[in-house]
């Protein structure tokens with residue numbers, strides 16, 4: 542069978558991409574296989590683990606639950622888009638390093654994108670709010686304590702930057 | 704590629720969407736937020752020949768609040784409604800229920816109308832629609848009709864909507880004055896589907912007595928049941944209402960909970976929801 546394709550335009554980390562994709566291609570696969578942005582990780586591929594979380598027009602979404610065709614005309618930010626152009630880490634990335642918020646790192650891209658968007662809306666979260674904010678992301682290594690500490694540390698770093 | 708091959712349609716207007724649905728008929732599936740449909744496609748539990756992606760249809764993303772009702776368009780995401788102060792002031796039950804729907808990341812994409820149409824008995828919004836006596840606005844090339852919640856749900860994951868119909872909105876009626884509500888549930892982890900959940904709506908009179916009390920249930924049976932709890936609530940309070948609910952409902956067991964445990968939760972959570980609503 543000849544695979545149907547669709548032409549889409551999407552901005553990824555500020556860069557415009559015009560691509561032809563098979564209509565059944567997932568956004569996660571477009572990012573990883575076609576655009577070679579392998580920072581977005583894929584775990585469960587059915588919306589449960591959160592590893593594939595990217596920002597769609599600034600809001601966290603599961604890239605494994607989106608058809609690439611559905612994001613035509615929209616803005617996507619992946620974990621690669623968090624750091625500054627000169628390579629300075631995003632405060633959330635810095636906080637994960639400071640607080641030992643990762644071990645194997647598989648889940649980390651999903652946490653970083655989720656937390657970056659969360660802190661935009663809630664710059665000074667309580668510990669409970671920080672914990673709730675990451676409750677949709679699974680981590681098999683850390684036990685979450687240092688991830689929650691990283692959220693609070695990132696909030697401090699962002700506050701200092703302001 | 705995970706999903707089986709399908710023909711993809713991305714209509715840019717309502718008329719085009721309805722014409723496409725009429726054309727593909729029973730071989731088509733509407734794609735809204737995809738938070739339920741995409742996992743089914745990727746696991747190949749569903750393999751429709753046509754997928755009709757309605758995300759580019761303009762005019763479906765509005766929330767309208769009047770004195771009598773809250774009307775939610777087909778592309779309103781859970782998060783949009785949760786943050787809509789006018790809607791959630793008119794019907795606090797909406798926000799009370801939405802915070803239990805999955806995690807924020809899923810709520811950012813999943814739609815209220817999609818959840819109502821998916822007809823999952825483990826979902827909160829079908830129970831809320833049933834409790835409030837709401838309705839769905841369904842449109843097709845043949846015209847528009849409104850379907851009451853009591854007629855909508857016909858079985859597990861099954862509504863009476865036809866394949867050529869698009870639900871363009873759901874309408875939640877504003878409960879009468881002096882109504883109070885609460886939603887409580889038990890889930891294995893925050894954000895998971897409920898093992899059992901209860902949404903309660905109580906109307907009190909001037910003296911603080913109970914005028915009307917009812918509850919709708921999540922993860923109990925194939926379609927969301929609604930019980931009138933006014934009598935037991937008047938005669939014996941929340942605990943009597945809980946015992947009455949246990950006597951009226953039937954539960955199934957699954958890997959998360961036995962039927963007995965789930966029915967136990969029906970009683971405990973009914974009382975808890977009523978207590979919270981009348982606190």
Ligand SMILES: Cc1cc2nc3c(=O)[nH]c(=O)nc-3n(C[C@H](O)[C@H](O)[C@H](O)COP(=O)(O)OP(=O)(O)OC[C@H]3O[C@@H](n4cnc5c(N)ncnc54)[C@H](O)[C@@H]3O)c2cc1C
Pocket residue numbers: 587588589732733734735736737738739740741777803804805806809812813814815816817818820821825826827828864868869870871894895896897
């Ligand atoms: C990890 C995870 C956890 C979740 N936990 C919960 C939970 O705790 N509680 C809960 O309620 N939900 C939960 N969900 C499901 C979520 O709420 C979905 O958003 C919702 O069920 C479906 O809405 P959607 O817009 O994504 O619909 P889609 O997935 O796009 O569609 C679902 C079904 O409805 C049909 N449909 C959608 N829109 C229309 C329309 N306008 N007209 C006609 N038919 C239509 C589709 O054809 C399809 O059959 C969870 C999902 C995930 C991935």
Ligand code: FES
Pocket residue numbers: 582583584585586587588589590591592593594603604605606
């Ligand atoms: S890979 Fe998308 S949520 Fe797990």
Ligand code: FES
Pocket residue numbers: 642643644645646647648649679680681682683
């Ligand atoms: S660091 Fe290994 S899964 Fe989270």
